[in-house]
Amino acid sequence: MSLSAAAPASEPADTLCFVIVSTCPDAWGGSEELWRGAALHLAQAGHAVHIFKTHVQATHPRIQELRAAGCTLTDLLAWPRPTVLARLSHRVLPARWWPQPLETEQLLSSALQQLQPHLTLFSQGGNLDGVALAQPCAQQGHPYALVVQKATEIFLVYDEGRQAMQQVYQAAQHCFFVSRHNLELTQCQLGQRLPRASVVSNPFNVPFAGELPAPPAEAGYQLACVARLDILDKGQDLLLHVLARPHWRERPLHITFFGSGPQRQGLVEMADFLEVSGQVSFAGQVADVPGIWRTHHALVLASRYEGLPLAMVEAMLCGRPTIAAPAGGIAELLIDDVTGFLAAAPTVDALDEALERAWARRADWPQLGAQAAHHARASVPPDPALDFGRQLLQLAHSLTSISQAISA
Known part of the structure; x- marks a missing residue:
């Protein structure tokens, strides 16, 4: 499926439902800016956006902004109570290596069954950390996409989890990467081509046009x-x-x-x-x-x-x-x-x-x-988050059209 950010599909009158799952273990991380911007654009266009992430801090400006736009947010670790293993891991392991408690996967799977979203997006800080959460979607046929913010040569999934990772990537309706390197490296690690994949840009925090004058260098x-x-x-x-x-x-x-x-x-x-x-x-x-x-x-x-x-x-x-x-x-x-x-x-x-x-x-x-x-x-595009939101909307429209054609 070819995705174009330049020309969004025409919007039907009905509201679409999107679920966004972030694997970032912090209160907020740079890897979340892309989905955040897309979520705001989708919510402002009248679509339903439900966000699931860990460590949701009600006072964080990004969280307040999303809620003000009409998005719902659920903390994947707030309820049910995390397992003892997860609580201990939080104390002895770096955040990036915290295991997702089994209850987290069960909570998300139950929510997806209830919401029946047109598209679920799993936003990963790396290319492995969303596999366990996305696996129920792959197994149950829920339409979903993946976004990968980083891939590293030193990480390769163990053989016991390799089939699950391959299944999750192959069953995704689309896989988004922030660099060609990350896409090619992930394919190599999977040992498989990803025909439904493309490269997207992250939003930035400076003006798109008008570079700044160079500062003086007399002092060094x-x-x-x-x-x-x-x-x-x-x-x-x-x-x-x-x-x-x-x-x-x-x-x-x-x-x-x-x-x-x-x-x-x-x-x-x-x-x-x-x-x-x-x-x-x-x-x-x-x-x-x-x-x-x-x-x-x-x-x-x-x-x-x-x-x-x-x-x-x-x-x-x-x-x-x-x-x-x-x-x-x-x-x-x-x-x-x-x-x-x-x-x-x-x-x-x-x-x-x-x-x-x-x-x-x-x-x-x-x-x-x-x-x-x-x-x-x-x-890079002037508004990467807007482009990404349009691509998600186009993908959801395409899946809805295919589903309606099959039902007819």
Whole structure:
């Protein structure tokens, strides 16, 4: 089935019902912005949208926004009571590895039986974490789609769960990925082609047009690393090791780490141990993304695993070049020596080499940033969430038409 975001199908008078299931284990995560934007557009168009996620915080601005738009939200872990295994796992395992309690799957399966949605969307932070929740849909014939925000080479489902994962992906009406790399890697991990799959963009938090002027550089060059403080994926430790090399200690270069995460204190202490504390700072989570780029000259990322980092899209739209390793879909958007500098791999040596090339051309950063902005606007849509909502609506319409034709 071919999906087009540019031309939505004509809307029938009846209201369609959508269910969105988010596997994000946090109160809110960047992987949820795409489905959130689509949900708002669908609800505002008069369709019923029912959202199921873990750790629903009633006071969170995103949750309040969705409820104000008419969406219903159900916390998958609030009722029934999570199993003892799940409660213990919350204490000893990183959030990404929390098992979904059996009651969670039962609650969702029961809700789907009652709601009978025209389409259910499972939004996954990776490409494995929604399989258990989507399996009842695959087995019972409920129409559903998957969206994958990241795929990593080091994770491969165990053989005992392999058939279930293959079944869930093959039975999906459509599989959405945020980068071509993630799509191709998932197919390789499945050992199967996904004929009903496409690449979508995530929404961004900066204006689509109008890059920012470059800040002055008399006091030195400011790089921003905008990423969750979690080195397994984001690799901030690699940047600290690069800065610890003698030639970087002598240069007026500073890296500000923006973002929150479970390893902030570990990174602060690592910077102290490597004696680079004067070359870095930790600014925490910042809502004003354009404000970052008013005071920083370029983005630097050392990610080991990615989907397609929103931070890079935002930096490019603001007119800033990127220095990054080719994790996930980064190399699909970053053109080496044109819109930034691409390291050969997420290693200290490779990042050092790319940063050295960038430093040699620091006078050209404003020109590279302008090219980055032009390239980003040619590569991503102005309103990715609206496009995604239209694609979900088109898919639901197509499934409804097929069902009606079969019934007739």
